[in-house]
Amino acid sequence: MLLALIKKEFVLEFRQKSTLGAVLVYVAGTIFVSALCFKARLDKPTWNALFWVISLFTSVTISGKSFLKETGGQALYSYLYYNARQFILAKMLYNMIFMLGLSIITFLFYGFFISNEVQNLPFFLLVLTLASTGLAAVLSLMSAIAAKSSGSFAMMSILSFPVLMPLILVVIRLSKQAVDGIEWAGVSLDLLLVLAALNVLTLTLSFLLFPYLWRD
Amino acid sequence: MLIFYTLVVGLLNPVPRLDILNETIRNVYYHVPIWFALLFMMSVSLYYSIVSLAGNEIPSDSKAYNAALVGFFFSLPGIATGSLWARFTWGTWWTFQDPKLNGVAISILIYLAYFILRRSVEDEMKRARIAGVYNIFAYVMMMVFIMVMPRLTDSLHPGNGGNPAFSKYDLNSNMRLVFYPAVAGWILFGCWLFELKNRITFLNEKSQD
Numbered sequence: 001m002l003l004a005l006i007k008k009e010f011v012l013e014f015r016q017k018s019t020l021g022a023v024l025v026y027v028a029g030t031i032f033v034s035a036l037c038f039k040a041r042l043d044k045p046t047w048n049a050l051f052w053v054i055s056l057f058t059s060v061t062i063s064g065k066s067f068l069k070e071t072g073g074q075a076l077y078s079y080l081y082y083n084a085r086q087f088i089l090a091k092m093l094y095n096m097i098f099m100l101g102l103s104i105i106t107f108l109f110y111g112f113f114i115s116n117e118v119q120n121l122p123f124f125l126l127v128l129t130l131a132s133t134g135l136a137a138v139l140s141l142m143s144a145i146a147a148k149s150s151g152s153f154a155m156m157s158i159l160s161f162p163v164l165m166p167l168i169l170v171v172i173r174l175s176k177q178a179v180d181g182i183e184w185a186g187v188s189l190d191l192l193l194v195l196a197a198l199n200v201l202t203l204t205l206s207f208l209l210f211p212y213l214w215r216d
Numbered sequence: 217m218l219i220f221y222t223l224v225v226g227l228l229n230p231v232p233r234l235d236i237l238n239e240t241i242r243n244v245y246y247h248v249p250i251w252f253a254l255l256f257m258m259s260v261s262l263y264y265s266i267v268s269l270a271g272n273e274i275p276s277d278s279k280a281y282n283a284a285l286v287g288f289f290f291s292l293p294g295i296a297t298g299s300l301w302a303r304f305t306w307g308t309w310w311t312f313q314d315p316k317l318n319g320v321a322i323s324i325l326i327y328l329a330y331f332i333l334r335r336s337v338e339d340e341m342k343r344a345r346i347a348g349v350y351n352i353f354a355y356v357m358m359m360v361f362i363m364v365m366p367r368l369t370d371s372l373h374p375g376n377g378g379n380p381a382f383s384k385y386d387l388n389s390n391m392r393l394v395f396y397p398a399v400a401g402w403i404l405f406g407c408w409l410f411e412l413k414n415r416i417t418f419l420n421e422k423s424q425d
Contacts (some may be wrong), residue, residue, distance in 0.1 A: 209352060
């Protein structure tokens with residue numbers, strides 16, 4: 001059932017090729033604009049900050065629509081046919097996979113147009129993975145809330161930015177270490193643990209809270 | 217009940233107020249209890265949100281909202297006293313270096329978002345559920361921010377990053393006499409405001425029916 005739901009999300013997403021193309025153009029466009037704005041080679045802290053700001057905005061924009069299309073007839077259909085907990089779990093897992101792909105693409109574009117300053121690449125990829133899963137988990141719930149309230153994109157960003165702050169700050173610190181090329185032994189385990197804990201925390205909270213949003 | 221609260225608060229609040237001298241350490245009586253009261257009110261708000269979700273009740277949702285509003289109200293004097301204190305001890309009104317300051321700024325944004333969210337939904341049942349879910353989620357994130365983050369990084373606040381904690385020098389028996397009543401006083405003051413708000417909400421609803 002869970003797999004079927006995830007598959008359904010993928011089919012829906014890839015049925016319209018324009019949406020996927022739009023995402024790619026959006027990412028490339030944002031990065032190209034930033035590259036033109038900065039022009040000069042960025043120093044490491046700026047590189048790091050700019051990368052995560054771009055990622056943050058892209059993920060909020062992209063995953064904002066994850067529930068916004070679940071309105072009217074579609075919402076009623078899903079409500080009748082699926083279990084709430086399975087539904088949110090499928091949404092979150094799908095968003096995680098999607099966000100992971102998206103952040104890797106962002107990283108590639110970013111490295112191509114601006115520069116690649118990362119020195120400890122495996123560690124950076126680990127941080128990138130945990131960051132995108134965390135972002136996806138938080139944003140799925142926020143998107144559900146926004147869709148149930150006014151359904152506007154502004155609401156989505158108002159709700160998500162402050163809630164995402166702890167995650168982003170931890171991620172920026174960790175990724176700074178990866179950019180600086182700190183060896184595995186010197187990596188701050190505390191922060192990594194907090195990041196993983198935030199992932200688990202948001203997953204459980206969404207899992208517990210979503211059924212209350214579900215009824216209409 | 218209401219009069220009892222005012223009496224208690226009225227008796228308790230003059231105690232710290234009489235103590236205004238030029239030593240900034242006395243700010244402990246204002247700054248710290250205000251933040252305690254804020255955390256207390258936010259926890260009350262969390263409690264009512266959980267009750268409202270579990271029992272599907274609308275009155276608890278208004279109570280959760282009122283508690284958050286009162287707590288939010290405390291953040292203003294909290295920041296004002298803190299900022300004043302920072303000016304004289306750290307030499308600046310505000311700094312982005314301190315995780316607690318950032319945490320508070322983010323918490324304020326979170327609760328502003330909560331108020332906006334709550335006002336954007338017309339239907340009462342729906343509003344109770346949506347606002348409840350966001351409130352619980354927001355509270356947990358706020359806790360992560362103000363409780364966990366400062367302990368991981370350096371902070372200018374006492375008790376973090378090698379700074380001595382308060383208990384070392386200020387909570388001697390004399391100051392305890394004022395500090396604990398101040399904490400109780402501010403929390404009770406919060407409860408009193410909360411009751412007041414609840415009554416106003418209740419009367420408003422009654423007059424609308």
